[in-house]
Amino acid sequence: MFLGTYTNKIDDKNRMAVPAKFRDQLGGKCMLTKGFDECLYIYTMEDFEVMAAKIAALPQSDADFREFIRDFFGNSELCELDGQGRIKIPQNLREYAHITKDLVTTGAMNKVEIWSAETKADFDLAKKMKDSRFTDKLREFSI
């Protein structure tokens, strides 16, 4: 079970230190994939297999599913942790998640999410805007 939120940086060689708390569960390697929302996911090998099997089983007759399958596997990468517990994040995934320097890494049960700090902040703000208490208040005072 992946839990907690951490901040890290990606270096000039496009490496990111996987938070130490997550390393034992990954066992030296992991699958890095494109996530829903503009972030990346890290799965254990086992959990990736489960997810991959579900996705591979989608009906190929559906064009939307074909596109999704292509996108999922085309943006999945097997990553081995180096001696310092870091993984390299490839260009296509960096671009998707708008990753430049500062990152937020957060445990989400069976996966780890990697966010660009900026994107995460925007996302959280958007979430706050959607929060009913906030919008109710806004409704009270807006003219």
Place this chain on the structure above:
Amino acid sequence: MFLGTYTNKIDDKNRMAVPAKFRDQLGGKCMLTKGFDECLYIYTMEDFEVMAAKIAALPQSDADFREFIRDFFGNSELCELDGQGRIKIPQNLREYAHITKDLVTTGAMNKVEIWSAETKADFDLAKKMKDSRFTDKLREFSI
């Protein structure tokens, strides 16, 4: 069953002593999570796992569920009590609960609530403000 209210401090190393009365029930470790009302919750491992299992079963295809899962697990932490019966409160949770120095820890049946003393005081006053008897009194003074 967790009962009673205690005051404590968080130190410069972000450690808080769990009231001794609660320690036996926790058994050396506990789950620290984001609570309602800008406070934190401590659950026993067992109770947390029950909740976690329910939440983990929610479908990833729903954006609102993804947000909730991220928020819940990203703001949960497994805390082991040190030799002095203290836990470390991570930054994201300190920020959420506005924790700086003085704390109020209160047993609430199946969980323990951790409040910033200041936030708790504000919250208690807010409750009073909502009480019609209190606001009626204020009204006598044209407030």
Place this chain on the structure above:
DNA sequence: GTAAAAGTGGGGAAAAGTGGGGTAAAATCT
């Protein structure tokens, strides 16, 4: 009043995070 337990503070070793050099492999160009 005394002893034990609980609460609080801090030093120091170890671990984690971060940056960078050097070499080998791969890709690209002529």
Place this chain on the structure above:
DNA sequence: AGATTTTACCCCACTTTTCCCCACTTTTAC
């Protein structure tokens, strides 16, 4: 094909954070 550039990967070094342990103060129990 050979030469040159780029990329990947292993290793080392430094800084920051974490965690274990000890010590002191305060509270509780008898």
